[in-house]
Amino acid sequence: MSEKHKAGSQIRDLILGGQDGLVNVLGVVLGASAAAPDTRIILSIGLAATFAESLAMGAVAYTSFKAEKEHYESELAREIQEMRDMPDEEKEEVRDIYRKKGFQGELLEQVVAQITSNQQVWLDVMMSDELGLKPMDAAGVVKTAFSVGFSCMLGSLVPLVPYFFLPLKPSLAASLGFSALVLFAMGFYKGKVTVGNCWRSALELTLIGIAAALAGYVISLAMTRLFLTGH
Numbered sequence: 726m727s728e729k730h731k732a733g734s735q736i737r738d739l740i741l742g743g744q745d746g747l748v749n750v751l752g753v754v755l756g757a758s759a760a761a762p763d764t765r766i767i768l769s770i771g772l773a774a775t776f777a778e779s780l781a782m783g784a785v786a787y788t789s790f791k792a793e794k795e796h797y798e799s800e801l802a803r804e805i806q807e808m809r810d811m812p813d814e815e816k817e818e819v820r821d822i823y824r825k826k827g828f829q830g831e832l833l834e835q836v837v838a839q840i841t842s843n844q845q846v847w848l849d850v851m852m853s854d855e856l857g858l859k860p861m862d863a864a865g866v867v868k869t870a871f872s873v874g875f876s877c878m879l880g881s882l883v884p885l886v887p888y889f890f891l892p893l894k895p896s897l898a899a900s901l902g903f904s905a906l907v908l909f910a911m912g913f914y915k916g917k918v919t920v921g922n923c924w925r926s927a928l929e930l931t932l933i934g935i936a937a938a939l940a941g942y943v944i945s946l947a948m949t950r951l952f953l954t955g956h
Contacts, residue, residue, distance in 0.1 A: 734779060739872060740915050740930075742874065742877060744908065746775070746782065746880035747883050747942075750771055750778065750880075750881040752765060753774045753941070754885065756942055758772065762892050767887060767888055767893075768888050768889070771885045775881035775882060782873050786869050786870045787870035790870070790885070797858050800852065801852060802854060805840055809820065818855055822855060889907050904935070905931050905935055909928070912926045912927035
């Protein structure tokens with residue numbers, strides 16, 4: 726895996742974890758504010774959601790990575806068996822792959838002969854060009870899980886910060902504003918490092934994140950009124 730691809734994956738993990746944690750806890754905080762207007766209760770609920778969400782995100786990242794790795798290994802074993810049991814069919818698949826790339830005639834046959842003369846090269850071609858699969862970095866699974874979980878925890882704390890320093894009423898507006906600012910900064914950074922439109926990326930992430938949190942707030946408010954008032 727290239728350094729550029731690794732950096733892109735790390736940024737993806739950080740953005741994914743941070744955004745997910747921030748949006749979820751912001752929704753929880755907004756809902757808690759509607760249901761129980763007490764700073765201590767809001768902080769208790771928010772911190773509980775922070776740790777639960779962070780652990781869950783890290784675990785999901787870990788199990789997802791393991792599932793991808795197991796899928797790769799099963800396909801690898803299948804290709805090895807097919808190359809051993811059906812070499813002619815597998816060579817024809819290599820021929821089809823490179824025919825689609827524009828190789829023809831004698832040159833195509835030379836390419837096929839060269840690739841299939843080396844078992845490892847042949848296998849790599851089948852995995853990458855036929856199946857679109859790349860080797861999984863087993864050593865990176867723990868690092869990925871930690872990155873996602875830790876960034877989720879940091880993002881989850883963002884909506885809670887105002888409640889540590891401000892009275893209840895201004896904390897709600899400050900939580901929304903601070904969360905929007907952090908989402909905007911995350912989106913801007915993502916656009917910058919991925920050679921995208923920084924301002925568009927920032928605006929999209931902010932709008933999507935705040936909209937998701939507000940949707941959670943509306944649902945929480947509706948459920949609170951339903952169960953507490955009966956209508």
